[in-house]
Amino acid sequence: MKKFLSLFMAMFLVLALAACGTNGKEEEGTATEGNGGEEEVTELTMGFIPSQEADQIADNVKPLEDYLTAELGVPVKAEIMIDFVGLVEGMRTGQIDIGFTNPFGYVQAVDRANVEVLVKAIRHGSDTYKAQFIARADSGLTSVEDLVAKEGLTWAYGDTLSTSGFLFPASKLMDMGVEDLNTFFTQTAVGGHDNAVLSVLEGQADFATTFDDARTVLEKDHPNVMEEVVVIGHTDPIPNDGVSVREGLSDEMKNKIKEAFLAINDKPEVLSVMNEVYTWDGIAEATDEEYDIVREVYAKFKDQLEE
Known part of the structure; x- marks a missing residue:
């Protein structure tokens, strides 16, 4: 009897661990594992945080959805988040693939979700703002x-x-x-x-x-x-906000996303969308080190904000 119970418990744990390893996006059919062991993306979700009325953002970003869908070869949809916490959590859990992250949101997302910044906004010819x-x-x-x-x-x-x-x-x-x-x-x-x-x-x-x-x-x-x-x-001065991607995307997909956003500089009709939503005049490549000054300010409030 004891041997039977031990065997039963072992089988139960194996099944439980297998279930815990299932990603929510995989259940939805948006990401699967390809033949080479890398994640095969079949859909991408962009997360936006409100700088204006949420329903207005949803309407305005439709041309961006269409453009990225054509460039990346998979459906791209926009999701309006309630706040920065929701965006970071969405990227941590894999529900959000591409995040429009303000500087602090990015620093927090690196700490909590190991995201990677790809590009940043240019406004009035500058990559910083006040x-x-x-x-x-x-x-x-x-x-x-x-x-x-x-x-x-x-x-x-x-x-x-x-x-x-x-x-x-x-x-x-x-x-x-x-x-x-x-x-x-x-x-x-x-x-x-x-x-x-x-x-x-x-x-x-x-x-x-x-x-x-x-x-x-x-x-x-x-x-x-x-x-x-x-x-x-x-x-x-503060480094401008940018576009980050969640952990787990392949280098190939990350490069495709980055190049698609950089190419918007030569597409006025799509750049106008970025200007309408977040007042972006242009797009430049970004690096993690640029946000160190934000980390210094964040250190003053970290305990308070993580309560």
């Missing part, structure tokens, strides 16, 4: 010094995991003397850079922090936003 502090023109707030001199202000930002929306501005505020951000300001995460600008415009927040210049996203619906909401300061 975060901006904004306030209403009639608020009396004219500098970052004004913010640290007046406790109790309401601060709006898109997401605590946003590089330009929170991390670099928070680091600057701390360097300027704010010891406890949580008690000094009333913080409100509003889910996107456009919403942060809107919070200031409508008087729901005293100031906001966004990428430079997120106000332009609202110009179509709010023509006076550039006059009513003003920039009162900037952070140090």
